Amino acid sequence: MRLFDHAAATSMRPSVQRALAEAAPLANPASTHREGQRARAVLEDARERLAAVLGAHPTEVVLTSGGTESINLALKGAWWAARDAGEPGALVVPVAEHHATLDAVAWLERQGAPVRWVGVDAHAVTDAEAVAAALVDGGRASVATMLVASNEVGSLQPVEAVADAAARAGVPLHLDAVGALGHVPLRFAETGAALMSVASHKIGGPHGVGALVVRRDARLEALHHGGGQQRGLRSGTQDALGASLFALAAEEALAELDAEAARLRALTERILTAAAAIEGVRLLVAEPRLPHIAHLVVEGAEGEALQFLLDEAGFAVSNGSACSAGVARESHVVRACGLTGVAPLRLSLGRTTTEEDVEALLGALPAAVARARALR
Amino acid sequence: MKVLAAMSGGVDSAVAAARAVDAGHEVVGVHLALSRMPGTLRTGSRGCCTVEDAMDARRVADRLGIPFYVWDFSERFHADVVQDFVDEYAAGRTPNPCLRCNERIKFEALLDRAIGLGFDRVVTGHYARVEHGDDGPQLHRAADWAKDQSYVLGVLTEEQLRHCWFPLADTPTKAAVRAEAAERGFLLAQKPDSHDICFIPDGDTRGFLAERLGAEPGEIVDRDGAVVGQHAGVHGYTVGQRRGLSLGVPSPDGRPRFVLEVKPSTRQLVVGPEEALAVSRLAGTRVSHAGPAHPGLAEGLDVEVQIRAHADPVPARARMVGDELVIDPAAPLRGVATGQSAVLYLGTRVLGQCTIDRTVAADAVPA
Numbered sequence: 028m029r030l031f032d033h034a035a036a037t038s039m040r041p042s043v044q045r046a047l048a049e050a051a052p053l054a055n056p057a058s059t060h061r062e063g064q065r066a067r068a069v070l071e072d073a074r075e076r077l078a079a080v081l082g083a084h085p086t087e088v089v090l091t092s093g094g095t096e097s098i099n100l101a102l103k104g105a106w107w108a109a110r111d112a113g114e115p116g117a118l119v120v121p122v123a124e125h126h127a128t129l130d131a132v133a134w135l136e137r138q139g140a141p142v143r144w145v146g147v148d149a150h151a152v153t154d155a156e157a158v159a160a161a162l163v164d165g166g167r168a169s170v171a172t173m174l175v176a177s178n179e180v181g182s183l184q185p186v187e188a189v190a191d192a193a194a195r196a197g198v199p200l201h202l203d204a205v206g207a208l209g210h211v212p213l214r215f216a217e218t219g220a221a222l223m224s225v226a227s228h229k230i231g232g233p234h235g236v237g238a239l240v241v242r243r244d245a246r247l248e249a250l251h252h253g254g255g256q257q258r259g260l261r262s263g264t265q266d267a268l269g270a271s272l273f274a275l276a277a278e279e280a281l282a283e284l285d286a287e288a289a290r291l292r293a294l295t296e297r298i299l300t301a302a303a304a305i306e307g308v309r310l311l312v313a314e315p316r317l318p319h320i321a322h323l324v325v326e327g328a329e330g331e332a333l334q335f336l337l338d339e340a341g342f343a344v345s346n347g348s349a350c351s352a353g354v355a356r357e358s359h360v361v362r363a364c365g366l367t368g369v370a371p372l373r374l375s376l377g378r379t380t381t382e383e384d385v386e387a388l389l390g391a392l393p394a395a396v397a398r399a400r401a402l403r
Numbered sequence: 404m405k406v407l408a409a410m411s412g413g414v415d416s417a418v419a420a421a422r423a424v425d426a427g428h429e430v431v432g433v434h435l436a437l438s439r440m441p442g443t444l445r446t447g448s449r450g451c452c453t454v455e456d457a458m459d460a461r462r463v464a465d466r467l468g469i470p471f472y473v474w475d476f477s478e479r480f481h482a483d484v485v486q487d488f489v490d491e492y493a494a495g496r497t498p499n500p501c502l503r504c505n506e507r508i509k510f511e512a513l514l515d516r517a518i519g520l521g522f523d524r525v526v527t528g529h530y531a532r533v534e535h536g537d538d539g540p541q542l543h544r545a546a547d548w549a550k551d552q553s554y555v556l557g558v559l560t561e562e563q564l565r566h567c568w569f570p571l572a573d574t575p576t577k578a579a580v581r582a583e584a585a586e587r588g589f590l591l592a593q594k595p596d597s598h599d600i601c602f603i604p605d606g607d608t609r610g611f612l613a614e615r616l617g618a619e620p621g622e623i624v625d626r627d628g629a630v631v632g633q634h635a636g637v638h639g640y641t642v643g644q645r646r647g648l649s650l651g652v653p654s655p656d657g658r659p660r661f662v663l664e665v666k667p668s669t670r671q672l673v674v675g676p677e678e679a680l681a682v683s684r685l686a687g688t689r690v691s692h693a694g695p696a697h698p699g700l701a702e703g704l705d706v707e708v709q710i711r712a713h714a715d716p717v718p719a720r721a722r723m724v725g726d727e728l729v730i731d732p733a734a735p736l737r738g739v740a741t742g743q744s745a746v747l748y749l750g751t752r753v754l755g756q757c758t759i760d761r762t763v764a765a766d767a768v769p770a
Contacts, residue, residue, distance in 0.1 A: 331474045332516060338470070339520075356475065402519040 029384045032345045033377030034178065034206055034320060040231035040279055040378070043272050047233065056265050057256060066267045073270035080277040081225065081240055082214025089239045089257045090270050094205035095127040097224035097239035100250050100261065101201040102131050102172060105222065106140050107248035109169035116169035117141040119161045119198070121153040123363040125178055128203060132172075143168065149364050150313035151177040155185035159192035168198045175213065178206035179347035179360040179373055181320035182313045190219035199245055205229060205237070209280035210288060210317050221245040227269070231378060232276030236269040283378075291376045292318035294385050298374055299323070301389045307400050311364050321374040322347070324361060325396050330370035333399035337372075340391045347373045370399065404523040405429045406568065409509060410463060410471075412456030414584050414591055415528025415571060417463040421587055422570035423526045424467050430526070432464040432471040435513065437480040437504075438602065459591045466588060476512055483507040485602050489615050495665040496742025497641040499555065499712065500600055506558040514566055524568040531556050532572035532751075533564050540564035542693040542753040546573045554712050557746035557756040561694050609639035621670030623650060626663065626679065634672055640665050643680055643738025650674070661738075681735035681765035685710070685745055687757030690728045697754050700728075707748040708732060710739050710759070716748050728757040735765035 030038065039047075054062035056070045071085070078085040091097045106118060120132050122144050136142045143161040147153050153173055162168050171193055176183045186202065193200040199221035204213055209230035215223050222245055226237035241247055241260065253262030280287075298321035302308050307326045325333060330346045337344045347358045361371045374388070408420035410432045423430045434457045457473050464471035484504045491498035514525050530545035531553040539561050545551045559567065574580055577596075584592035603611045609618075618636030625631050632650035634640070640647070644662040654660050654676070661680055664673040685708075697704060700723050707716035708730050718733040730745055739745075739762050747754040 329516070331472070332520060335472060335520060398519070402516060 034375030070267035094226035108246035175207035410460035412459035692755035
């Protein structure tokens with residue numbers, strides 16, 4: 028099987044696999060005895076290494092169970108904190124965000140939080156001016172959120188412009204960097220954001236580990252209550268091993284970022300060019316884009332059929348998002364770009380992708396597209 | 404062969420898929436997501452196509468070591484089955500949604516896709532047998548007549564049957580299927596059978612229809628037009644129904660009365676004595692032949708006809724008149740509802756069916 032779904036979860040790095048296999052038992056890092064202190068040291072080493080990679084201070088790194096928890100903590104936490112301070116302003120949210128964001132925001136909306144939705148263009152790029160206006164029109168917003176790059180289409184988002192506007196308006200900005208980490212340079216302190224979500228499995232670390240970077244001055248309520256770990260923002264026994272594996276993956280990803288980005292950009296460029304020449308295929312992505320994603324849509328085809336044909340031919344691909352029931356629903360991102368009734372295909376590459384993989388895919392793609400189109 | 408096993412998450416389709424694997428075929432499992440609101444959990448024998456069902460099917464596929472997918476047919480299902488169900492009731496008819504689902508979803512939408520993707524057959528857990536002969540396929544009753552589902556498959560065409568495989572055809576009983584599922588280590592072996600209509604999980608058909616069609620009260624009248632009671636809404640009543648009628652005026656002879664006719668246009672239910680239900684002729688269009696059409700139908704053929712999923716087949720003479728199938732039961736038949744399918748049998752063989760459009764009351768035909 029050739030994996031073209033690295034954006035869902037990329038292969039675990041060999042170094043991480045080795046470290047996992049050789050890991051020594053660890054005590055609870057909150058325990059005060061020497062064994063606990065040893066575990067605590069492993070945990071805090073990992074936090075410092077992660078902070079260094081993310082361009083943040085270790086105090087700002089709150090470890091979580093992954094991207095979804097980080098995003099929920101950021102958005103619910105920030106809105107609850109604003110509400111508790113007597114300033115229950117709106118959330119500003121682009122419509123083509125990941126479901127972790129959309130569903131958390133929809134839940135807050137049902138709890139009475141006002142939400143200002145912002146549109147995207149035909150390339151899934153958020154309108155920075157619309158965000159800037161939404162931050163202040165009708166009263167100052169409580170929190171704004173944005174992807175660093177569309178996790179489906181791959182287009183980079185106007186982070187700088189939105190961060191500037193957020194700073195001017197005095198609105199804390201959350202960046203969803205889950206899909207961008209390891210693929211574009213990312214220094215939290217330089218983004219101007221108050222909050223930033225990342226996850227380990229996107230860069231070759233273990234699943235179930237993530238972090239929310241929380242700027243010191245950001246007001247945040249906790250989702251989980253208990254032992255008061257991690258500044259009281261995330262109670263629960265901390266996973267020192269998971270944190271150390273995440274840090275290892277992050278360091279490696281950062282070290283190879285420039286070379287890998289260039290290599291993968293060339294490969295995805297090859298896919299995009301070849302795909303665009305296939306009848307019925309359209310591209311939505313706009314430059315600048317994530318280097319490892321080649322997103323295309325096929326007109327007049329059933330997405331499920333197209334994915335099945337490629338899966339059967341030995342290519343693991345995605346339509347852009349995975350759902351719990353395993354049903355590939357129509358992509359809200361593609362719809363937000365103004366298209367319906369098309370079959371999206373997100374081909375995402377990673378560290379293990381070779382040129383031969385890409386050539387094999389391009390050999391199979393035209394026939395799969397033609398066959399999926401013939402089904403309608 | 405390369406076969407696509409439709410796996411509902413129930414015992415029957417799980418065992419059917421397992422038998423297809425045992426037979427050495429290349430099997431791919433697929434669960435059809437039919438509900439537009441997935442996420443519900445099953446309660447007893449009610450509910451279908453839930454997240455839990457998809458998971459049950461997935462776990463069977465895991466054990467069988469076959470690839471498994473969930474395909475979303477919810478829009479097609481809503482348009483072709485649920486909406487059809489509502490429309491038919493709105494027209495005063497009594498639809499059979501399971502039959503319609505077989506006709507339009509499992510053996511049309513799914514089968515078309517399967518063929519397009521290079522599969523030879525679609526495998527399901529239905530209790531019925533397809534014989535693939537030189538003259539084309541024939542559909543027959545299953546060995547276990549108690550579980551036989553040939554009635555709801557009677558609507559399939561020759562072309563559809565060509566691509567069907569029902570591995571449970573010769574299973575002696577449902578208990579044997581459960582035992583086999585348990586032997587194979589399927590956790591769902593003791594899962595209750597599904598009853599009722601899958602898209603009405605609480606079983607309240609009248610409530611479901613009232614939500615969509617409104618429930619306007621109206622009169623219950625006898626055959627002479629005299630008002631004998633009131634109802635809360637005509638939808639959901641079926642010809643031949645006795646229960647659920649609240650009649651203020653007792654019948655002159657003190658005998659029970661039955662629904663004879665549902666008239667949505669005047670919001671009236673016509674009731675009368677049991678013998679008034681008797682029909683000596685039923686006829687319908689939308690005729691299909693389960694395999695090559697039997698040549699005898701052109702002239703008239705002695706067959707058996709079954710008018711509901713759980714009715715007994717009765718002797719009848721059937722013939723094609725233009726595009727209409729006309730069926731004269733040997734003895735008057737009761738409880739024939741328009742919208743239901745009249746399936747013709749010759750012994751165990753299904754000859755085809757029509758959707759009943761009209762009936763002729765026994766006392767209306769001169770002897």
